[in-house]
Amino acid sequence: MAPVAVPAQPEASHASKSTAQTTASDEQQSLSSFSDYHLDYRLWNPSDPTSASSQQFVSALRTAMVGIGFFYLHGTPLDVKRAEMFDLVERFFALPVEERMKIDMDNSRHFRGYCKFGDERTQAKQDLRDQVDYAPEVQPIQDAALVEKWPFLNLYGPNQFVPDEVCRDHRRIVLDWFETANEVSNQLTRAIELALGVAEGELAQFLTGNVGKEAVDAELGKLGALPYARMKTIRYPTGDTVDGIERSDPASTQGVGAHKDSGWLTILAPSAEVGGLEAQDFDGSWLSVPHVEGSIIVNFGQQVEFLTNSIVQAATHRVVSNPAGSKDRYSVAFFSSPALNVYLEALESDRFSPELVSAWKAAQSKRNDGEIVSDVPKGDLFARADEPFGWINWRGLVRSHPGVVRAFYRHIVQD
Ligand SMILES: O=C(O)CCC(=O)C(=O)O
Numbered sequence: 001m002a003p004v005a006v007p008a009q010p011e012a013s014h015a016s017k018s019t020a021q022t023t024a025s026d027e028q029q030s031l032s033s034f035s036d037y038h039l040d041y042r043l044w045n046p047s048d049p050t051s052a053s054s055q056q057f058v059s060a061l062r063t064a065m066v067g068i069g070f071f072y073l074h075g076t077p078l079d080v081k082r083a084e085m086f087d088l089v090e091r092f093f094a095l096p097v098e099e100r101m102k103i104d105m106d107n108s109r110h111f112r113g114y115c116k117f118g119d120e121r122t123q124a125k126q127d128l129r130d131q132v133d134y135a136p137e138v139q140p141i142q143d144a145a146l147v148e149k150w151p152f153l154n155l156y157g158p159n160q161f162v163p164d165e166v167c168r169d170h171r172r173i174v175l176d177w178f179e180t181a182n183e184v185s186n187q188l189t190r191a192i193e194l195a196l197g198v199a200e201g202e203l204a205q206f207l208t209g210n211v212g213k214e215a216v217d218a219e220l221g222k223l224g225a226l227p228y229a230r231m232k233t234i235r236y237p238t239g240d241t242v243d244g245i246e247r248s249d250p251a252s253t254q255g256v257g258a259h260k261d262s263g264w265l266t267i268l269a270p271s272a273e274v275g276g277l278e279a280q281d282f283d284g285s286w287l288s289v290p291h292v293e294g295s296i297i298v299n300f301g302q303q304v305e306f307l308t309n310s311i312v313q314a315a316t317h318r319v320v321s322n323p324a325g326s327k328d329r330y331s332v333a334f335f336s337s338p339a340l341n342v343y344l345e346a347l348e349s350d351r352f353s354p355e356l357v358s359a360w361k362a363a364q365s366k367r368n369d370g371e372i373v374s375d376v377p378k379g380d381l382f383a384r385a386d387e388p389f390g391w392i393n394w395r396g397l398v399r400s401h402p403g404v405v406r407a408f409y410r411h412i413v414q415d
């Protein structure tokens with residue numbers, strides 16, 4: 001990959017020293033310096049995916065698809081919404097913790113709402129962040145017998161928002177971002193279909209849930225398509241204690257531990273001021289992923305890897321936190337997901353376009369014998385062909401949020 005000049009980056013508040021304990025050298029490379037990982041969304045014309053400009057976008061996407069699974073996407077409609085969104089996030093986390101706790105996730109059987117600092121773990125270690133989780137704003141599913149048989153149907157339901165007089169426009173700003181990020185994910189999915197050389201809708205059907213009858217359980221099929229996605233607004237706070245909560249390990253810098261996102265595509269807006277996001281290169285080294293003005297970050301989740309037989313890799317990434325820094329870090333992450341009702345089956349590799357295969361071979365030849373080093377086991381959250389995808393979302397949420405399980409699901413979830 002040819003490094004490319006990019007606009008000067010704001011200084012990351014965690015200097016390279018704080019990552020030196022986990023990286024081999026002080027000279028950490030930045031993902032932003034590689035031209036292959038910068039895509040221009042304005043080239044993509046949704047009403048004419050076969051135009052020369054759209055094809056140029058698809059070709060760039062193909063190159064990114066055989067990379068480490070992370071890229072910058074410039075010129076999306078999220079850019080103009082960013083300032084308002086980050087203003088909201090800062091206002092929300094500045095509220096007294098008692099106000100934030102009024103939308104505590106432990107009050108939501110649908111796994112929506114605020115998770116206080118230190119409640120979440122990755123690889124058995126406390127993550128140093130607090131966050132609000134959202135998903136589609138929909139009615140709960142009413143058919144009690146079906147919900148009992150398929151507990152993941154509980155994931156459908158309303159979000160929790162703070163009233164306007166406490167935090168102005170919480171609901172409006174979040175739902176608007178959710179819808180816009182979802183549209184970007186849908187457009188990228190169409191472009192991925194073209195990059196792979198598969199028919200229109202072949203991947204999109206897994207997201208919309210409008211799959212052929214044979215792919216759906218008959219009873220579940222009664223409910224129709226059950227599209228799903230999640231979103232988080234996140235804070236990585238500084239300070240020895242946070243909201244009166246002690247850090248369990250004062251020396252820890254684990255904002256969020258190394259992981260691969262479990263879903264389809266992640267559309268991520270990282271802090272412009274405070275660094276810390278890192279992506280793992282194929283040789284195991286960690287690249288910094290700073291915000292670049294006028295872009296958002298996209299990464300592939302594990303279901304893209306699953307469906308493409310690993311020709312596309314889900315990115316291994318983490319956030320290195322700096323509790324001693326002068327500013328809290330904020331980020332906004334949208335995770336598209338296969339619909340709850342669908343069964344995923346990997347595509348036959350021999351169907352991929354010659355262009356994709358040659359891009360993949362070229363990328364392989366530059367790696368250590370095609371070897372991929374990752375701190376996360378391959379396929380830890382892959383879908384299974386014999387169960388609806390809802391189970392993957394359900395298991396992930398049950399594992400991450402024991403408080404919700406204690407409040408609502410003691411009878412069906414064993415420790
Ligand atoms: O906060 C970030 O920048 C990344 C968060 C992330 O990777 C996640 O929540 O899955």
Ligand SMILES: [Fe+2]
Pocket residue numbers: 259260261266317
């Ligand atoms: Fe992630």
